[in-house]
Amino acid sequence: MDMQVAKKKLGLKERYAVMTRGLDWTPSYQKMEDIYPYMAYEGIKIHDWDKWEDPFRLTMDSYWKYQAEKERKLYAIIDAFAQNNGHLNVTDARYINTLKLFISGISPLEYVAHRGFAHAGRAFPGAGPRVACLMQSLDEIRHAQTQVHAISNYNKYYNGMHDFHHMHDRVWFLSVPKSFFDDAITAGPFEFMVSIGFSFEYVLTNLLFVPFVSGAAYNGDMGTMTFGFSAQSDEARHMTLGLEVIKFILEQDPANVPIVQRWIDKWTWRGYRVLTLVAMMMDYMLPKRTMSWKEAWEVYFEENGGALFKDLARYGITMPKCAEQIALEKDHLSHQAWSTFYNYAAAANFHTWMPDEDEMTWLSSKYPESFDKLYRPRYEFWREQAAKGNRFYSKTLPMLCQTCQIPMVFTEPGEPTKICYREVDYKGDKYHFCSDPCKQIFEHEPEKYIQAWLPVQQIYQGNCFPEGTDPTVEGFDALAAVLKYYNLENGRDNLDFDISEDKKNFAEWRGQATKNI
Amino acid sequence: MAVAAVSKYEFAAADSQDKFHGAQLLFIGWEDHLLFCAPFAFPFPPAMRFGDVVAGPMQAAFGYHPDFAQIDWAKVEWLKSGKPFAPDFDKSLAENGLRHKDVIRFRTPGLNGIKGSCS
Structure with missing residues (x-):
């Protein structure tokens, strides 16, 4: 007679071993x-790949179960948000410009991160890192999707978000985040893991993700806030993976230390330059501020990052040298960035504006060393001119840094009134840089960076007009042609917030929701 | 140093002069006037007169600033790649020794931006 024997269930540890390394x-x-x-x-x-310590004992089957549950909750809230006109609950319509920046600048990077981690996972012979990369790759594509879904509710009502992926590949300032990630995914798998897994996800993520999510929370944007909370457990896993990668590589061989140190130096700087966009978002674009960029840098990098690098000192890793320069820039970064977008508001997919009197007071209190002396006079002049109908729009294209691709807006370390110029001659041509770190990154791999798709250079070569455009006809309007190529509508998606359809519509719709008109 | 690569790694520069249909790039920055957030980039024919650059495209790009109309061009100090430079306004860019992607800056003594803020 057959005896019914209860099958022994596997313990968590055995189950993990069977489902990953097994x-x-x-x-x-x-x-x-x-x-x-x-x-x-x-x-x-x-x-020895077996020395890899798996940071999370998560197997694929439980991954699916857990994520599906989270996303059911997320989509329930996004639906409720849409049905209740949640977009009208944000502090004011200027806030929506941060979402335009996010969907066109950051969400496409989530997708590229998905591809990058899939590629890195395939490249590693160790089963542990391969499974961890697989999960992060899936997280990243889920994040891209949920961000698109959450922000699509705004796209129904507001301008500038309608073709974010097309813009990501073309619009001048979006080449900054795009080229950052392109640089990472075209590196080898180890550099990719240090660049994105460690430098970006571990060292800098608190300065990217947290400001957007807490900015959403402070400004009444429940949809984006919920997305952020939903992604938080994934982000915690990514941070742990980033740290494990570094420790594993460093412990494997002392010859790895100088290579990893160079990557940390490079990618901390590259990541920081991308965060220029976040700095101006925090100090200028959130109607209700969370904290200043300077405060965020001090808490999340100088304090938390300082502790991290102390911990890594036992492997021979030191704090990236660029941290000293970043400390000198923190009184200026957001103001220089906002001035840049104010200059080029005719060619961007979001609106800019001058801070009002209360906001100027806030900026002086957060930046007592720099704001009143250097930036307030500039803004007051711009505000006066705008009031006279002479709002400044720069129509001449700026000079760009060959490495970070940001216009050359940054000033000499410690000399905030002098633009920082650096240059290198390479194979008979000149290349220009915004800073010593960007120059050093180029000098290490010039063959890579001479291929940079610099938007200004591409426009002047005639590569950024719609097909069939003849730039030699009389009265050719280059800006109009470039905006068409970007799929931006002049006068609707760009220019000052004050004259925008977004401002007008938001006021009207909110009026309908709150008054008897 | 060279790029670490699995095979030969050689690519052309994306902005060499041959790609600009006869023009060359010139970068021009105005010292102490950060109202213009960055130096400007211009495509000019190498045969263009330097004086025409100042009177035409530079006027169009920098003319918004109230200081621009007050510039005494005889007193302007020029820099090319950070070193003193004395352009001849009647000669062409090429004759002035300006090549593709050169960067020049000009300083206007006595004029230093909105309320002296270098803006």
Whole structure:
């Protein structure tokens, strides 16, 4: 007679082992270096992949179950937000410009991160990092999707978001985040993991993700806030993975230390330059501020990052040198960035404006060393001119940095009235940089950065007009042609907030929702 | 240093002069006038007269600033790649030794921005 024997359930640890490392095998008729061709060329030496400590004991089956539950909740709230005209609850319509910046500048990076982690995961012979990369790759594509869904509710009512992926590949300032990520995914798998996994996700994420999500919370945007909370558990996992990657690589071989240090130096700087956009968002674009950029940098980088690098000192890793320069820039970064977008408001997919009197007072109190002396006179002049119908729109294209692709707006360290110029001659041509770190990054790999798709250079080569445009006809309007190429409508998606359809519509709709008109 | 790569890694620069249909790029910055957030980039034919650059495109790009109309061009100090430079207004860009992607700056003594703020 058959005896019914209850099947023994696997314990968590065994289950994890079976579902991850147990799925790995050793090839018998193919060489390891043929299967994993990208493991050696970056110079990183790994002796024992089994030393990898899995930061999260999460298996794929529980991943799906857990994420599906989270997303059911998220979409319920996004639906409620849409049905209740949640967009009319934000502090004021200027806030929506942060969402335009986010959807066209950041969400497309989530998608590229998805591809990057898929590629890195495939490249690693170790089963542990491969599974961790697989999960992060899935997280990133989910984040891209949920962001698009959450922000699409705003796209129904407001301008500038209608073709964010098209713009991401074309609009001048979006080449800054785009080229940052392109630089990372075209590096080898180890550099990718240090650049995105560690420098971006671990060291800098609190300065990107948290300001947007807390900005949403402070400004009454329940949809975006809920997305942020939903992604938080994933972000915690990404941070842990980033740190584990670094520790694992450093412990494997002392020869890895200088290579990793160079990557940390490079990617902390590259990431910081991208955060220029966040700095101005925090200090200028959120009607209800959370904290100043300077305060955020001090808390999240100088204090938290300082502790991290103290911890990494035992491996021989030191604080990136650029931190000293960043400390000198923190009184100026957001103001220089906002001035830039005020200059070029005719060519962006969001609106800019001059801060009102209360906001100027807030800025002086947060930046007592710099605001009243250097930036207030500029803004007061612009405000007076705008009141006279002479709002400043720069119509001449700016000079760009070859590495970070940001216009050359940054000033000499410690000399905030002098633009910082750096240049290098390479193979008979000149290349220009906004700073010493951007110059050093170029000098290390000039062959890579001479290929940069600099929007200004591309416009002047005639590559940024709709097909069939003849730029030689008399009276050719280059800006109009470039806006068409960007799929932006002049006078609707760009220019000053004060004259925008967004401002007018928001006031009207909110009026209908709150008054008897 | 060279790029670490799995095979030969050689690509053309994306902004070499041959791609600009006969023009060359010139970058021009105005010292102590950060109302203009960055130096400007211009595509000019190498045969263009330097004086025409000042009177035409520079006037159009910088003319918004109230200081611009007050510039005494005889007193302006020029820099090319950070070193003193004495352009001849009657000669062409090429004759003035300006090549593709050169950067020049000008300083206007006595004029230093809105309320002296270097804006």
